Amino acid sequence: MTLVTVExxxxxxxxxxxxxxxxxxxxxxxxxxxxxxxxxxxSLSPQVCxxxxxxxxxxxxxAQCRFAHYCDRTCQRAxxxxxxxxxxxxxxxxxxxxxxxxxxxxxxxxxEKSGSIISDGQLTTVEQLQDHVTDMAPNDLKELKxxxxxxxxxxxxxxxxxGVDSISHIFGVINCNxxxxxxxxxxxxxxxxxxxxxxxxxxxxxxxxTVILNHGNQMALNALFHTxxxxxxxxxxxxxxxxxxxxxxxxxxxxxxxxxxxxxxxYFFDCTCQHCTEHLKDDLMMAVKDSNKKSDQDVKEVTEFxxxxxxxxxxxxxxxxxxxxxxxxxxCLEQQEPxxxxxxxxxxxxxxxxSEVLSYRHDFSEAAGYARxxxxxxxxxxxxxxxxxGMATMRAGVTLWQAGQIEAxxxxxxxxxxxxxxxxxxxxxxxxxxxxxxxxxxxxxQMFQQNEAAYYSLREAALKRQPISNLAEPLEDNIRKLFRxx
Ligand SMILES: [Zn+2]
Ligand SMILES: [Zn+2]
Ligand SMILES: [Zn+2]
Numbered sequence: 300m301t302l303v304t305v306e307x308x309x310x311x312x313x314x315x316x317x318x319x320x321x322x323x324x325x326x327x328x329x330x331x332x333x334x335x336x337x338x339x340x341x342s343l344s345p346q347v348c349x350x351x352x353x354x355x356x357x358x359x360x361x362a363q364c365r366f367a368h369y370c371d372r373t374c375q376r377a378x379x380x381x382x383x384x385x386x387x388x389x390x391x392x393x394x395x396x397x398x399x400x401x402x403x404x405x406x407x408x409x410x411e412k413s414g415s416i417i418s419d420g421q422l423t424t425v426e427q428l429q430d431h432v433t434d435m436a437p438n439d440l441k442e443l444k445x446x447x448x449x450x451x452x453x454x455x456x457x458x459x460x461x462g463v464d465s466i467s468h469i470f471g472v473i474n475c476n477x478x479x480x481x482x483x484x485x486x487x488x489x490x491x492x493x494x495x496x497x498x499x500x501x502x503x504x505x506x507x508x509t510v511i512l513n514h515g516n517q518m519a520l521n522a523l524f525h526t527x528x529x530x531x532x533x534x535x536x537x538x539x540x541x542x543x544x545x546x547x548x549x550x551x552x553x554x555x556x557x558x559x560x561x562x563x564x565x566y567f568f569d570c571t572c573q574h575c576t577e578h579l580k581d582d583l584m585m586a587v588k589d590s591n592k593k594s595d596q597d598v599k600e601v602t603e604f605x606x607x608x609x610x611x612x613x614x615x616x617x618x619x620x621x622x623x624x625x626x627x628x629x630x631c632l633e634q635q636e637p638x639x640x641x642x643x644x645x646x647x648x649x650x651x652x653x654s655e656v657l658s659y660r661h662d663f664s665e666a667a668g669y670a671r672x673x674x675x676x677x678x679x680x681x682x683x684x685x686x687x688x689g690m691a692t693m694r695a696g697v698t699l700w701q702a703g704q705i706e707a708x709x710x711x712x713x714x715x716x717x718x719x720x721x722x723x724x725x726x727x728x729x730x731x732x733x734x735x736x737x738x739x740x741x742x743x744x745q746m747f748q749q750n751e752a753a754y755y756s757l758r759e760a761a762l763k764r765q766p767i768s769n770l771a772e773p774l775e776d777n778i779r780k781l782f783r784x785x
Pocket of ligand 1: 374
């Protein structure tokens with residue numbers, strides 16, 4: 300399959316890039332790309348399938364190396380080609396090396412087996428990708444050397460020989476181009492993979508495309524119907540022939556100077572996008588309530604208090620102390636509310652944690668109030684078709700529905716659906732989950748409008764049945780970055 304929608308071109312300032320070779324509509328798949336190679340994070344190795352990257356309760360362990368885990372035989376068979384040599388190497392070494400070393404080895408085994416180009420649609424080789432080894436900070440270079448050393452111990456002695464420079468190149472590529480793989484619900488980062496075409500797509504803080512992971516259909520009992528995990532580059536808006544295609548490597552919800560700093564540190568470039576150079580939306584992100592009545596000192600104090608409290612909140616969340624998280628959020632909001640505007644990032648961050656943690660604890664009505672304010676703020680800041688916005692709107696809709704605010708919940712779920720149809724597409728498992736919840740809410744809404752009493756009894760029964768829409772445990776917010784970076 301050759302790509303007919305895009306071509307590689309030389310940008311003036313950003314090296315190579317991709318541009319559209321014809322007009323594209325919003326929500327279109329520009330290309331789908333299977334991973335060149337991918338691995339599950341060390342810390343999640345027993346909890347995530349090494350073939351389809353779903354988080355599952357019960358996984359089967361590879362009897363040979365006792366390291367890799369799979370949903371079932373279908374996944375194990377599908378993953379064997381990638382795992383075969385790794386399995387022997389782990390068995391021989393007695394222990395699996397870290398995820399970077401495992402990924403580097405999988406990349407080199409893949410090149411040995413299939414060459415640098417594994418399909419007609421692949422627009423670049425791994426060798427051509429940027430590694431930024433010469434830009435690395437001394438500490439990162441030290442880590443790279445340790446990884447190269449571990450790699451040489453892990454790599455089979457009778458295998459093809461690779462020099463230190465070419466191994467370093469692979470580690471450099473993983474460092475700045477390793478794509479974060481999330482679990483099937485899009486809630487947790489579970490692994491890292493390399494997708495060569497995606498590496499060609501340059502960054503823009505206000506991009507015209509998004510990239511999502513599609514886990515494929517792993518449930519098919521018959522391996523014939525077992526489709527591969529892959530990423531999809533999807534358009535967020537209409538794009539004209541000749542326009543450059545861009546994605547955002549980081550979350551937009553940082554002021555321009557912070558975004559530029561993060562991009563410089565992790566991806567080694569200075570962002571010159573319009574939103575950065577013109578500081579667009581910075582004022583909203585730092586908004587102050589009735590600014591003429593508030594002194595700079597007030598704002599400074601509340602901001603400092605927010606930064607400190609957010610650190611404590613994160614700590615309590617990592618420890619799973621959700622009661623403490625709730626308490627800290629309420630304290631922080633009390634200080635923030637008289638001073639900070641509705642779209643202020645510090646306020647929105649607290650609202651986001653508060654709504655998620657409280658709905659996890661089944662404090663639905665308090666959570667619903669926070670969720671609604673959070674989504675309203677996010678809608679004023681994000682691109683209307685931002686994937687993060689779609690996911691946040693979906694979670695808020697579920698929370699409102701759980702709080703019994705059936706009309707508001709239903710309308711929020713419809714909004715989320717509108718966004719996810721563009722960002723994820725109709726066949727994605729998250730969109731399908733959302734559609735099921737939305738239909739349930741729609742049915743309840745009709746019933747509510749016709750007969751309130753019947754509605755309440757139905758609702759009670761639905762909540763008892765532990766519907767699919769029960770939220771997962773709030774996890775560390777670590778999937779906001781596209782590429783894993785440092
Ligand atoms: Zn699986
Ligand atoms: Zn094995
Ligand atoms: Zn920018």
